[in-house]
Amino acid sequence: MDPFLQYFDGTLCFGDKKRPLTNFVGTYSGPVYVYDLGSIGIRVKQMKRALPTADLYYAMKANSNLDVLSAIKKYGCGVDVVSLGEIHRALEAGFVPSDIVFSGVAKTEKEISQALDLSIHQFNIESIPELLRVARLAKENDLVAPVALRLNPNIDIKTHPFIATGLHENKFGMELSLLPQIEKVLKDNSASLSLVGISLHLGSQMLEFSGFRQALQLLVPIYQRLQLSYPNLRNFDIGGGLGIYYQEMDLQKENSLLREYAEVVKDELGKINARVQSEPGRWLVAHSGVLLTQIQYVKETTLKSFLVMDSGMNHLLRPALYDAYHSIIPLFHNSGRPIKLYDVVGPICESSDFFAKDRKLPEIREGEFLIIADAGAYGFSMASQYNLQELPKEVCI
Numbered sequence: 222m223d224p225f226l227q228y229f230d231g232t233l234c235f236g237d238k239k240r241p242l243t244n245f246v247g248t249y250s251g252p253v254y255v256y257d258l259g260s261i262g263i264r265v266k267q268m269k270r271a272l273p274t275a276d277l278y279y280a281m282k283a284n285s286n287l288d289v290l291s292a293i294k295k296y297g298c299g300v301d302v303v304s305l306g307e308i309h310r311a312l313e314a315g316f317v318p319s320d321i322v323f324s325g326v327a328k329t330e331k332e333i334s335q336a337l338d339l340s341i342h343q344f345n346i347e348s349i350p351e352l353l354r355v356a357r358l359a360k361e362n363d364l365v366a367p368v369a370l371r372l373n374p375n376i377d378i379k380t381h382p383f384i385a386t387g388l389h390e391n392k393f394g395m396e397l398s399l400l401p402q403i404e405k406v407l408k409d410n411s412a413s414l415s416l417v418g419i420s421l422h423l424g425s426q427m428l429e430f431s432g433f434r435q436a437l438q439l440l441v442p443i444y445q446r447l448q449l450s451y452p453n454l455r456n457f458d459i460g461g462g463l464g465i466y467y468q469e470m471d472l473q474k475e476n477s478l479l480r481e482y483a484e485v486v487k488d489e490l491g492k493i494n495a496r497v498q499s500e501p502g503r504w505l506v507a508h509s510g511v512l513l514t515q516i517q518y519v520k521e522t523t524l525k526s527f528l529v530m531d532s533g534m535n536h537l538l539r540p541a542l543y544d545a546y547h548s549i550i551p552l553f554h555n556s557g558r559p560i561k562l563y564d565v566v567g568p569i570c571e572s573s574d575f576f577a578k579d580r581k582l583p584e585i586r587e588g589e590f591l592i593i594a595d596a597g598a599y600g601f602s603m604a605s606q607y608n609l610q611e612l613p614k615e616v617c618i
């Protein structure tokens with residue numbers, strides 16, 4: 222059983238302080254994400270302990286709830302953003318511009334100009350046209366843009382193809398063969414571009430690190446060579462991507478995964494003259510959020526038993542988009558009930574609208590509640606109002 226979610230006296234309790242999730246039933250007025258800030262703090266501390274020399278820039282696309290962000294700021298992280306919306310939200314949460322790394326392939330003129338005005342920590346540059354655009358806007362405003370080159374080493378980290386980003390078939394980063402051209406742009410614009418870093422992000426939900434190690438081994442000599450010509454080059458940004466175990470939730474296994482990851486970073490970057498930056502998202506927040514949802518109908522057909530919920534792909538897209546697994550747990554423990562096989566589905570008019578297929582659960586009845594676990598990352602942040610359904614609510618404990 223998930224250590225973040227445990228039954229006490231038949232009631233499901235959540236988080237660091239084991240608060241009963243039944244507290245939310247009395248006031249229930251639709252699906253709600255519940256976040257436990259205490260356990261986010263524990264995860265940040267664990268990661269900082271494992272990577273003592275790295276600065277963490279939380280990838281806020283995973284969860285941009287204001288209270289979650291404020292807590293993460295309080296725990297001493299910066300933030301990795303990918304839009305002006307995220308920049309504004311980060312500032313609202315208490316981050317300062319020097320805490321902000323700006324990633325993303327499609328930075329508009331407006332976004333770049335505002336980020337330049339604010340004087341953010343670093344732009345992670347994804348293409349030569351973007352580098353030229355940043356140079357031009359910096360020059361027009363008499364500013365110097367701190368840039369890091371996001372390099373694409375064409376390495377497979379064996380994750381779902383939709384969240385792999387380090388292959389040449391992906392839109393992310395710049396191929397290493399472009400370095401001579403990139404350096405020409407840097408030289409031609411040396412008054413408006415300051416090369417402060419190189420960066421990589423190979424993809425998300427990484428559960429083994431041979432590709433990650435290979436990428437670091439490829440990039441270190443490039444970093445060292447560039448350092449000879451660019452005196453401001455100090456940051457080595459290793460991106461995010463550390464995975465978690467959704468199916469066999471095991472914190473000990475996850476901690477040894479973190480240690481293995483940290484070993485690779487230490488082996489490959491420990492001896493170079495660099496300030497290591499990391500951009501974790503999922504690992505910090507996934508376990509610290511659950512989605513509480515109510516059964517509207519139990520629908521039996523010749524082939525299936527459907528639990529039709531008031532929440533679906535509109536609130537948690539991961540199962541529909543990546544066939545992702547999330548544990549599903551009844552709010553009340555009914556040990557006397559028979560185990561049945563259910564498809565747990567939502568209200569949306571799409572057959573991809575499911576949380577789980579053929580999932581074994583104790584018999585469930587109309588009006589009861591389920592918890593979708595490990596929904597703190599890429600849950601609410603990917604929610605939509607498709608079918609003009611309301612967005613889910615969010616509360617923190």
Ligand code: LLP
Pocket residue numbers: 280282283301324325384422424425426460461462463500501502503504539543598599
């Ligand atoms: N840095 C960059 C540049 C990224 O694009 C991402 C995630 C991260 C860091 C953080 O990666 P993490 O540590 O969370 O793996 N919606 C998908 C995940 C998409 C990740 C996008 N980029 C999912 O639900 O699995």
